[in-house]
Amino acid sequence: MENVIELQHVHKSFDGFQLNNLSMTIKKGFVTGFIGGNGAGKSTTIKLMMNLLQPDRGTISIFGLNYKDHEKEIKQRIGFVFDENIFYENVTLAEMKKIIKPAYVNWDDNLFHYYVKTFELPLNKKIKSFSKGMMMKASLTIALSHHAELIIMDEPTSGLDPSFRRELLDILHNLMQDGEKTIFFSTHLTTDLDRIADYITFIHKGKHIFTKEIYQIEEEYAIVKGGIELLDKDTEREFISIRKSNHGFEALTANKTRAENIFGGMALIEKPTLEDIMFYTKKGEEHYV
Amino acid sequence: MQIIISNNSKGPIYKQIYAQIKKHILTNELQQGQSLPSMRQLAKDLDISVITTKRAYEELEKNGFIYSVVGKGSFVSEQNNEMIKERKRKVIEEQLVTAIQNGKEIGINLNELKELLTMLYREEE
Amino acid sequence: MFNLIRKDIVLHKKTLMILLPILLVYLLLGTSSIWVGIVFCIAIIMGVFSSDEKSTIHILLNSLPYTRKQIVSSKYIGVFLFTFIVVFTIFIGNLMIHREIIPWEDLLFIFGIVMVLTALAFPFSYKFKSQYLLVASLVLFAIYMIIVNLFIKNLNDRIREFVQALLNLQSHQLYLSIGFSVIALYVCSWLLSIRIYKNKVF
Numbered sequence: 001m002e003n004v005i006e007l008q009h010v011h012k013s014f015d016g017f018q019l020n021n022l023s024m025t026i027k028k029g030f031v032t033g034f035i036g037g038n039g040a041g042k043s044t045t046i047k048l049m050m051n052l053l054q055p056d057r058g059t060i061s062i063f064g065l066n067y068k069d070h071e072k073e074i075k076q077r078i079g080f081v082f083d084e085n086i087f088y089e090n091v092t093l094a095e096m097k098k099i100i101k102p103a104y105v106n107w108d109d110n111l112f113h114y115y116v117k118t119f120e121l122p123l124n125k126k127i128k129s130f131s132k133g134m135m136m137k138a139s140l141t142i143a144l145s146h147h148a149e150l151i152i153m154d155e156p157t158s159g160l161d162p163s164f165r166r167e168l169l170d171i172l173h174n175l176m177q178d179g180e181k182t183i184f185f186s187t188h189l190t191t192d193l194d195r196i197a198d199y200i201t202f203i204h205k206g207k208h209i210f211t212k213e214i215y216q217i218e219e220e221y222a223i224v225k226g227g228i229e230l231l232d233k234d235t236e237r238e239f240i241s242i243r244k245s246n247h248g249f250e251a252l253t254a255n256k257t258r259a260e261n262i263f264g265g266m267a268l269i270e271k272p273t274l275e276d277i278m279f280y281t282k283k284g285e286e287h288y289v
Numbered sequence: 290m291q292i293i294i295s296n297n298s299k300g301p302i303y304k305q306i307y308a309q310i311k312k313h314i315l316t317n318e319l320q321q322g323q324s325l326p327s328m329r330q331l332a333k334d335l336d337i338s339v340i341t342t343k344r345a346y347e348e349l350e351k352n353g354f355i356y357s358v359v360g361k362g363s364f365v366s367e368q369n370n371e372m373i374k375e376r377k378r379k380v381i382e383e384q385l386v387t388a389i390q391n392g393k394e395i396g397i398n399l400n401e402l403k404e405l406l407t408m409l410y411r412e413e414e
Numbered sequence: 415m416f417n418l419i420r421k422d423i424v425l426h427k428k429t430l431m432i433l434l435p436i437l438l439v440y441l442l443l444g445t446s447s448i449w450v451g452i453v454f455c456i457a458i459i460m461g462v463f464s465s466d467e468k469s470t471i472h473i474l475l476n477s478l479p480y481t482r483k484q485i486v487s488s489k490y491i492g493v494f495l496f497t498f499i500v501v502f503t504i505f506i507g508n509l510m511i512h513r514e515i516i517p518w519e520d521l522l523f524i525f526g527i528v529m530v531l532t533a534l535a536f537p538f539s540y541k542f543k544s545q546y547l548l549v550a551s552l553v554l555f556a557i558y559m560i561i562v563n564l565f566i567k568n569l570n571d572r573i574r575e576f577v578q579a580l581l582n583l584q585s586h587q588l589y590l591s592i593g594f595s596v597i598a599l600y601v602c603s604w605l606l607s608i609r610i611y612k613n614k615v616f
Contacts, residue, residue, distance in 0.1 A: 029339075030339060030340060031338065031339070047616070050476070050477050051476070052473060052476050052477065052616055053615060053616075071479075071481050072479045072480065072481060073479075075477065075478060075479035075480075076479045078477075080477045082470075082473060082477075084470055085470060086470040086471065086473045086474040086477075087474065088425060088465070088471065091425065095424060098424055099421045099424055099425070100478065102417040102420065103417055103478045103479055103480065104478075104479065169336070170333075170336075173332065173333040173336070174333065176329055176332075176333075176339060177327075177329050177330065177333065178329075179329060194296075194337075194338075195336050195337065195338070196338055197338055198338045198339050198340035198341075199340065213340050213344070214338055214340060214341065215301050215302070215303055215340070215341055215344055218301055219301070
């Protein structure tokens with residue numbers, strides 16, 4: 001399968017933060033959800049993918065091309081959405097379009113007007129008067145109007161009301177129909193991912209924890225709930241981390257089958273949510289470091 | 290083709306799709322050579338991810354229920370339905386024999402067993 | 415890249431439409447067209463520059479299919495365009511109001527000074543921010559005043575005389591060498607700005 005984004009051994013450090021030997025690949029034709037806590041490095045990774053930042057070490061290639069020689073070619077094929085307003089504030093959406101349109105070879109005015117209509121956006125109101133939700137819709141409109149092959153979005157669903165989030169997921173489903181497009185987006189609203197994401201990439205403290213097919217996660221990971229008496233030195237080792245209370249324990253394992261063999265019948269074994277995985281991974285790091 | 294996904298069910302979504310399409314094929318609701326919706330279309334219709342429908346289709350293909358033609362999509366394979374039904378019937382017979390043996394061990398008679406079967410059968414509907 | 419310059423014009427259309435008539439008013443009042451020209455050029459150029467300075471705008475421009483080199487270069491080329499607009503307005507204005515043709519040396523002088531000033535201002539603004547430009551010029555002005563008051567009392571007059579002498583000189587060789595120095599300074603500044611901007615983090 002073809003990779004649209006490839007990061008290899010990428011290092012990037014700032015004051016008090018670093019991405020450490022980050023390697024990941026994003027597959028063509030699929031939706032990859034990018035999760036991780038605050039400060040895990042999601043925005044930094046996205047900026048690296050957009051060449052807004054350059055890695056200290058390591059290589060980044062998009063569509064198999066590098067930014068050094070093919071910057072414009074790559075960016076022609078990307079649609080981007082950031083979680084803050086990146087447009088000029090004192091202009092209208094119509095003027096903003098006038099500014100951005102000439103940058104893209106494949107700009108499609110019909111598509112632009114289609115989304116403006118679908119999202120009920122005002123063309124002649126100043127962008128600074130837009131609400132957060134409208135801002136996001138405007139960003140999406142611009143991102144989707146030049147037939148981009150790769151859509152990169154940083155927290156696109158934050159600030160959107162639930163009904164529009166559903167609508168957005170429908171739009172993304174439609175985009176995916178021809179199998180040629182790839183979507184990569186970061187989010188902390190993990191419920192959105194069940195509906196659309198094919199792969200989940202999880203990073204924590206600048207490190208890549210995993211990229212997996214979404215169904216694989218529920219095949220491998222499990223939440224085990226049971227009485228404290230089940231825990232001893234050996235059984236505790238089965239878990240990424242454990243939450244104990246007076247009434248029992250809850251823990252996350254990355255090896256569901258083993259857990260079923262060990263605890264089968266004595267404990268509850270449940271499907272974890274992505275939030276569970278993030279929570280217990282974070283807790284595990286704190287505990288062992 | 291009707292497919293209903295339960296989010297509360299314990300089974301993974303791709304298994305639910307697999308089971309339902311398989312049932313449609315075995316009951317002849319989907320007929321030999323008939324085309325299935327594309328993975329992407331089905332994902333959109335069911336509001337789930339493409340990789341999930343892809344996995345379900347892959348399993349169906351592996352077990353010979355469907356085949357796919359590059360660029361054209363997926364189709365229902367030629368089913369030797371009689372043979373499949375025959376095989377299934379054998380499995381059922383074996384399972385029932387075990388149930389009868391277990392029943393005899395603790396003295397359950399034929400009528401009681403029938404009642405139990407009827408009850409369980411209705412529960413499953 | 416010309417799309418980027420076009421973008422600056424679209425964004426500042428209104429400002430230009432307000433500023434240019436004011437420029438004509440100054441001409442009507444008989445203010446020195448050279449100094450008015452320089453002030454208006456710098457005001458417009460720095461206004462255009464500062465509207466792109468927000469980090470979110472850097473993110474936008476760098477996410478669009480442009481290279482950093484192009485983003486910087488568009489500003490350096492834009493300088494010529496905006497200076498040309500101002501100079502053209504002055505030329506036409508003078509022709510209509512005073513019925514006189516401004517000597518081409520004066521117009522070139524405006525170009526030269528604007529180029530020198532932007533050559534200094536742009537790398538500074540890319541490195542820091544154009545807001546600090548005001549602080550920097552105040553500091554420079556203070557130093558200048560100190561020099562004028564303490565050391566060379568008649569510096570103002572000397573500069574005025576020098577400029578006058580320069581404009582009256584008919585030596586083409588001198589013009590040429592000054593012209594070359596200005597262009598060299600401008601090109602160096604251009605390359606320096608590209609270098610600074612390439613390493614910028616948003």
